[in-house]
Amino acid sequence: xxxxxxxxxxxxxxxxxxxxxxxxxxxxxxxxxxxxxxxxxxxxxxxxxxxxxxxxxxxxxxxxxxxxxxxxxxxxxxxxxxxxxxxxxxxxxxxxxxxxxxxxxxxxxxxxxxxxxxxxxxxxxxxxxxxxxxxxxxxxxxxxxxxxxxxxxxxxxxxxxxxxxxxxxxxxxxxxxxxxxxxxxxxxxxxxxxxxxxxxxxxxxxxxxxxxxxxxxxxxxxxxxxxxxxxxxxxxxxxxxxxxxxxxxxxxxxxxxxxxxxxxxxxxxxxxxxxxxxxxxxxxxxxxxxxxxxxx
Amino acid sequence: xxxxxxxxxxxxxxxxxxxxxxxxxxxxxxxxxxxxxxxxxxxxxxxxxxxxxxxxxxxxxxxxxxxxxxxxxxxxxxxxxxxxxxxxxxxxxxxxxxxxxxxxxxxxxxxxxxxxxxxxxxxxxxxxxxxxxxxxxxxxxxxxxxxxxxxxxxxxxxxxxxxxxxxxxxxxxxxxxxxxxxxxxxxxxxxxxxxxxxxxxxxxxxxxxxxxxxxxxxxxxxxxxxxxxxxxxxxxxxxxxxxxxxxxxxxxxxxxxxxxxxxxxxxxxxxxxxxxxxxxxxxxxxxxxxxxxxxxxxxxxxxxxxxxxxxxxxxxxxxxxxxxxxxxxxxxxxx
Numbered sequence: 322x323x324x325x326x327x328x329x330x331x332x333x334x335x336x337x338x339x340x341x342x343x344x345x346x347x348x349x350x351x352x353x354x355x356x357x358x359x360x361x362x363x364x365x366x367x368x369x370x371x372x373x374x375x376x377x378x379x380x381x382x383x384x385x386x387x388x389x390x391x392x393x394x395x396x397x398x399x400x401x402x403x404x405x406x407x408x409x410x411x412x413x414x415x416x417x418x419x420x421x422x423x424x425x426x427x428x429x430x431x432x433x434x435x436x437x438x439x440x441x442x443x444x445x446x447x448x449x450x451x452x453x454x455x456x457x458x459x460x461x462x463x464x465x466x467x468x469x470x471x472x473x474x475x476x477x478x479x480x481x482x483x484x485x486x487x488x489x490x491x492x493x494x495x496x497x498x499x500x501x502x503x504x505x506x507x508x509x510x511x512x513x514x515x516x517x518x519x520x521x522x523x524x525x526x527x528x529x530x531x532x533x534x535x536x537x538x539x540x541x542x543x544x545x546x547x548x549x550x551x552x553x554x555x556x557x558x559x560x561x562x563x564x565x566x567x568x569x570x571x572x573x574x575x576x577x578x579x580x581x582x583x584x585x586x587x588x589x590x591x592x593x594x595x596x597x598x599x600x601x602x603x604x605x606x607x608x609x610x611x612x613x614x615x616x617x
Numbered sequence: 618x619x620x621x622x623x624x625x626x627x628x629x630x631x632x633x634x635x636x637x638x639x640x641x642x643x644x645x646x647x648x649x650x651x652x653x654x655x656x657x658x659x660x661x662x663x664x665x666x667x668x669x670x671x672x673x674x675x676x677x678x679x680x681x682x683x684x685x686x687x688x689x690x691x692x693x694x695x696x697x698x699x700x701x702x703x704x705x706x707x708x709x710x711x712x713x714x715x716x717x718x719x720x721x722x723x724x725x726x727x728x729x730x731x732x733x734x735x736x737x738x739x740x741x742x743x744x745x746x747x748x749x750x751x752x753x754x755x756x757x758x759x760x761x762x763x764x765x766x767x768x769x770x771x772x773x774x775x776x777x778x779x780x781x782x783x784x785x786x787x788x789x790x791x792x793x794x795x796x797x798x799x800x801x802x803x804x805x806x807x808x809x810x811x812x813x814x815x816x817x818x819x820x821x822x823x824x825x826x827x828x829x830x831x832x833x834x835x836x837x838x839x840x841x842x843x844x845x846x847x848x849x850x851x852x853x854x855x856x857x858x859x860x861x862x863x864x865x866x867x868x869x870x871x872x873x874x875x876x877x878x879x880x881x882x883x884x885x886x887x888x889x890x891x892x893x894x895x896x897x898x899x900x901x902x903x904x905x906x907x908x909x910x911x912x913x914x915x916x917x918x919x920x921x922x923x924x925x926x927x928x929x930x931x932x933x934x935x936x937x938x939x940x941x942x943x944x945x946x947x948x949x950x951x952x
Binding site for chain 1: 671677679724725728731732734735736738739740742743746747750751860861864867868871901903904906907908909910911914915918
């Protein structure tokens with residue numbers, strides 16, 4: 322049981338990372354991006370290539386994936402938002418759908434449609450042990466995934482709440498015109514927010530890619546959509562909300578499989594989202610207080 | 618000139634197009650080309666139904682393939698297990714699809730803009746997953762095979778040209794019914810809601826009710842298209858109704874333009890034809906769709922033929938009214 326909880330938390334922490342990126346982007350730019358799952362996929366493939374070609378180092382893979390997905394995020398932001406700020410909501414959304422289709426098919430051209438894995442010889446060098454607590458086996462990789470996630474969430478919390486950039490992002494999220502009038506370069510802030518959100522997605526890709534050791538072009542689709550529902554469940558604008566919702570969905574999914582409802586597994590997040598939309602559109606914790614991580 | 622003659626002259630372009638459409642199978646000859654034409658017909662109905670939502674009332678649905686899928690499965694199941702004849706199974710499939718449309722629309726239309734869009738996405742995903750995992754009913758990812766051929770009035774429909782004429786009839790029926798619907802109070806109300814919901818409500822238009830009606834109608838048309846698809850291809854699997862199918866429909870609508878009846882048809886035809894005409898593009902089909910979406914949104918948001926009013930008014934059925942109201946008008950005529 323405890324083992325399943327750890328599995329669920331590992332899975333859920335990755336949903337939470339993706340959902341955080343989603344929420345940050347929606348909170349700041351007020352646009353829904355459908356390319357988030359594909360940013361995750363690109364992050365995973367970048368990590369895969371780094372481990373395969375350069376060095377079997379988890380940290381290096383994450384760092385390079387961070388840089389690559391930040392760049393990708395800026396490109397997506399320019400294409401889908403920068404030129405279309407005055408356009409209806411729908412327009413940006415359709416562009417991100419286009420980008421998502423494009424990225425999946427480009428990945429198919431580059432890496433082929435088949436599933437790739439890191440060779441075992443390299444995997445062994447990633448230090449894949451497991452240890453036992455109270456009769457439960459936990460792999461170091463699970464610990465690493467959880468640690469990286471907690472680290473990133475803390476970093477994001479500090480960034481949003483304690484730094485000047487965070488303040489600027491919060492101000493832009495509240496009212497970008499007012500922020501602009503106060504001398505904030507909102508264009509840069511939009512790009513930054515998108516880049517940070519994409520970086521979270523990219524890291525999630527490396528984590529899950531290495532965790533399951535499966536890389537394929539459509540790997541981001543279901544994850545992206547699930548993270549998206551986690552973000553909606555969390556309230557679409559609340560960073561803590563999306564973390565809780567992501568973890569919750571991960572744990573519920575794992576327990577659904579444990580109790581034999583494995584066919585329901587992928588449906589849970591979407592059912593959850595529709596129920597929330599119907600009965601509590603403002604999210605689990607209610608309130609529309611933007612990306613306020615603190616309860617002020 | 619007698620009125621009948623005048624009507625014929627005024628409708629000459631339509632008569633020409635209709636004659637072309639009727640003669641198409643013999644002009645094309647090749648069975649494969651006719652099949653492409655049939656697929657264009659299926660997509661025309663689908664994109665027209667999506668246009669009802671995205672173009673006329675401004676509700677972005679990104680899960681329209683769900684209703685297409687419901688229609689396909691319902692029709693196949695009704696014919697194979699309930700033994701219904703095709704002529705009943707097809708409208709029944711449309712009605713079942715419409716019923717689902719009602720179930721989705723009724724609670725979610727309270728939500729505004731983006732939340733509704735998210736709900737349609739969630740519904741599409743759930744439907745796909747249900748189709749995939751409900752082995753006993755849908756046969757899961759393997760899909761349903763050996764769907765019977767349709768037969769109409771005692772005649773089996775089996776050859777490509779026969780299927781072509783069936784879909785042509787369905788497309789014409791769709792066009793005719795939509796044209797009539799959109800030019801009566803209903804259509805004008807939809808436009809009024811799209812332009813300014815608050816103002817429309819102030820004029821006494823029950824916006825929520827019209828939105829639900831439009832949603833149900835769109836689901837009905839999509840269900841009909843699904844039914845035809847099932848009996849034409851004779852094999853359906855959940856993969857055909859994944860959100861990607863919805864995205865393809867959105868790309869077609871974005872290319873052709875929305876808010877009139879011509880744009881969606883052009884968009885559907887062009888995007889079905891492009892991969893067929895340029896065989897080397899076959900492999901990059903989805904790349905074409907993705908790029909079309911991005912480029913159209915950046916360069917010409919309203920689509921190739923969007924933002925204009927291409928009247929499909931047949932003067933034969935619909936003599937010009939004394940007083941003309943235009944589609945862009947913010948006010949509604951008294952009835």
